[in-house]
Structure formats: C-alpha cells, structure tokens
Amino acid sequence: MFNVVSLFAGIGGICLGFRQAGFNICWANEKDHAACLTYRHNLGDRYLVEGDIKKINENSIPKADVLAAGFPCQSFSIAGAGKGFSDPRGELFFDVVRVASAIQPKVIFLENVENLMEHDNGHTFQVIYSSLVELGYLIRYRAMPTHEYANIPQTRRRIYIVAVSNYELCNRFRFPDPVPLTTSALDWLDRKNMQPDIYYYSRDTAFERYVRSMVTDDRYICRIYNGSVIKLKNRKCPTLTATMCTPQNAAVIKDSFGVRRLTLRESLKFQGFPKDYYFPKTIDIQSAYKQIGNSVSVPVIFRIAKNIHTILLGDNNNSQ
Template sequence: MKRNYKVASMFAGIGGICLGFKRAGADIVWANEIDKFACITYRENFGGNYLVEGDIRNISVEDIPDFDILTSGFPCQAFSIAGYQKGFKDERGHLFFETLRILEGKRPRAFFIENVKNLVSHDSGKTFRIIYDALKEAGYHIRYQVMNSMEYGNVPQNRERIYIVGFINKEECNRFYFPEPIPLTKTIDDIIDKSVKQEYKYYYDSSSKYYDALKENMTKEDRIYQLRRVYVRENKSNVCPTLTANMGTGGHNVPLIRDKYGIRKLTPRECLLFQGFPESFRIPESVSDTQLYKQAGNSVTVPVIERIALNMILVMKDFDSKRKLADESEDLDTAEIAL
C-alpha cells in the first residue's frame, strides 16, 4: 500500500510551506511555531493536533515524530538586505543551527529550506558557505537556486528567495531539478477588485500626514505604489513589490493602490493572495491587521513551494518504485534458483 511522504515543518508561520507540500501530496505530521498569533492562523486552517507552539530551542528531538522531509523557513531578518544584515551575530541567525540539530537528530530522507536572496551574498558569501558546509557534513547532497515568485509561481509579486533542497541519497539529488520558469499570466487586476469598496480603515484621507504626497504621486489605477517613509515609489513593472513583515507597522513598505473610492493600502486578504494563498484560506477574526500584515510578509509564495515540493516527491517516488522493482526481481531470481 502506497503512503504519502511525511513532512515536519520548522518555523511554520501561518503554514505557507505546509500548504505547498500538502498540495503536492505530502502529509504534515508535525509543525512548530513560536509566534502565538501565527499559531492562531495556522490552527484556523490546518487544525492544531500536530502544531507545537513554542521556542524550537526547548523542543527535544525525541519529542518529534519520524518523518521523511524536514522543511524550515528559519527567520530571515538576520540576513535580509532590508534589515541590519548581522547574520550569525543576530540571535535569529543562530536558528539555522536548530534546523541542523533536527536534521542530525532525525536523519530525514530530504529537507527543504527557504530564505532571503541575500543569504547567498551576506558577509561576502561566508554565511552561506557555513550553512552549505554544515549541511554537507550532516550527510546531505544539496541543490540551491534563487527564484522569483513572478517567474516561477505565476504570482504577480516581485519576490526573490533562495531555496535549498537536500537529499541523503546522492542519486535522488542528482535526479532532482528545480522547476523551470513559467509565463506570468496573472496581473494585479486578477487579485485586486478596484470596484469593491473596502473598509474605511484601509483608506487615506486628509488627516494623514502622507495624504498630500500620495495624492500628488499616485495618479494611476493600474499600478501598485509603495510608501517609503519619506517618499512614494511607483512600481513600474506592474506587479506587487516584495511584501515585508513590517508593512503594517506604519509608513514603511506599505503597498498602496488607487481604486474608485480613493487611495488605500492593500488589505491583508489581498496580501495573502499576492503570496498565492487561495481565497478559501481563513483569516481569524481575533488577529489584528498589524499581525496579519506581518504574517503575510513573513510567509512564502505557495505555488513556488508546491512546484518544488512536487519535484522532490516525484524524485522520491521514482526512486522507491525502481528500488521496489529491483527487490522484486531479486526475490524472483532467488525463487528460481531455489526451484
């Protein structure tokens, strides 16, 4: 009887990586997240039977069930070009070694890691070399690639991330390839319905210190703009700029549009749609907009994850099928000799 491959998810957030692997046919058997608000959203959509809320550093390897694939979206702020780029000097940068601890303790067949593009170049490449060498020393064969959501997920968001995939079996790694680019057919108008008036709280009016600058600079309805504290920037590529975790905390990196009713922020729902989450993804009423913006910005582009997960699982299934045929052939040869 065939079974689905089992996935354990570290730094699960609201479940973007889990959703991608689930769509690819995997079963999520364990997940961990420290942020209590992200856990509320995760449980709303996946249930809470296997989600462990708390600090991964306090979780023993022995308390994690067996699984085939480990996924990890360890915090990227330590390496982000938008942050202070402290890397391993930042406490969050140390959390990669928690991923390494679980890999070495559980020895899963494969792993999947997502992080910011700047991880590759941080500290003249030294940070990535430490990570790469540590994963190799743990016994894994590795492939990695920087991919943009608008090129690999048919999602109109300019979002570059590095994806790292590893297998214990060298043959499986050799057979694995990252997905090819696909045409971007979706536009911002497929996600944003400018004819629908949103809640008043999302609109800017004359009481805002930014209103005059927004009114002067935001002249087109077919564009997304960004408020960057002291200026307004038009995204001329006609896609959504990279969503960030701090876009709901004030005037920094806020994606804005002009609709038929005025100038407004993207709603949390629209931000999730720009990450490739389905309309059916539930948003808890008890979670504030500030937290929802943070969750969307910290999450992943689901269709990109799904495509990578599919390629991983296809390689694993193909290898298992060939190994089964080889075993059956060997058993047949043994039976014939016995006769």
C-alpha cells in the same frame, strides 16, 4: 504517504504547499502565538507544537522523510538588520541542523531571502552549505522569483535549498522550470468595490495627505518605503514584507474611492493562498499583514515539493 516535519511554520505556507503536493505534515513548530492562531484556524491543531524550538528536545520530534524550514530571514535580508549569525534569529539555522541530525530525513528543504547567498561576502551561505554537507547531504539551490515560477505578479525573490541524502535522489531532483507571467498586478486587485475604511489613507494628517498627493495614477501600484512613495512601472506587486504592517511601509493603489493599501485578501492572493484561507477574528490587521509578509509564495513551494515527492516516490518503488 511521505511525512514532513516543518520548523518555523508561520501561518503554514510551506506546510500548505507540501500538503498540496501529496505530503503528510506529521509535526510542525512555530513560536509566534498569533501565527499559531492563524495556522490552527486554517490547517488544524493536530500536529502543531507552539513554542521555542531551542527549548524542544530534538529526540521528541518524529522521524520524517522531509525536514522543511523557512528559518527567519530578517538577519540576512537587505531590508532587515543584516546581522546574520550574530543575530539570535540567524542562529536558528543551527537548530535546523540539530533537528536534522536527530530525525535524519531523506530531504531537507530550506527557504530564505535571496541575499542569503551574498550575506557577509558569501560566508553565511558557505556555513549553511558546509553544515548540510557535514550531515551527509548533497545540495541543490536556486534563486526563484515568484513572478517567474508561479505566474503571480509579485517581485518576491527567494532562495530555495534542497539537500538530499544520497546521490541517486539528488541526481534525479530538478527544480521546476520558469513559467510565463500572463497577468499584471492590477488584474489581481478589486478597484471597483469600496473596501473597509481601515485600508484608506483618508485621515487629515500630513503623512496621509502626502500619500494622497503622490498616488494619483490608477495605472500603477506604488510602494511606500520608509515614508517615501515609489511608483512601480513593472506591472508587478512589490515584495510583500513584514514591515507592511504599518501604513508607512506598504503597497498602495488608487481605486475608485480613494488611495488605499492592498487589502489582506489581495495580499494573501499575491502569496498564492487559496480563497478559503483567512485570519481568525482574534488577529488584528497589523499582525495579519506581518504574518503575510513573513510567509511564502505557496505555489512555488508546491512546485518544488511536487518534484521532491517524485524523487521520493521513485526511491520508494526502487526499494520494494
């Protein structure tokens, strides 16, 4: 079984996708304590190291076939600050390089926002690309929207980078092909059963009265962004982001009982997490929403990881 080291593991979306594809997660790291609680609750505690990657000696990390990292994207996103490498979170990419240099994986897998390619007029992506090349890797990358590659109606656009250690492996690797989208976002929602009160905009405040006045059509999902309500007519869920932890930035629907946010279960479903994946009771709802928005589309990760597994298996067979 091929081993994976996972950096910036969050609640385990990348780890879960690789595990589903047949990999063994031998070491994972996450700094955020609340995310670690959710990770352990669902994926166990055997290999998760909680702490700041900058304070972890790279020589203490085990060797692995794959280094996976969904390094923080807020520094490069349109919705975020966009400060790139001048933001301490953006600098964390260089910890990926530091660890990769130490453990020398055959494959490096990276996930980030699509805007990474355009940030700072392409300079940011060029630095990332060049850094991987200087380590001896050949690079393949593709922007892959969730609704085109996972049959999940969420308009989540992310770039996936696969850096491979030799030409033969790189030449055999293929990103998965698009798949048809066969459902609309409304098909994924439970609108017939009343949800807990915490999800509904039912209080008598100016903002919640405004939301109720704007979300009157149950045929659409609406997005609240910086206090404005936008009706989405593309039959898809908007990109789930960390900012949806507040009612002022949320995906909203009208059901049979009122106007409400997407539930945590619905949000996890739009990210492709399995039905048995959920949050421990110690996690509050704001943290849970933030964790979902910071995570990944698990089925997209699985499809890419499956193709990585195929080339590694072929390389292993050829070396025997």
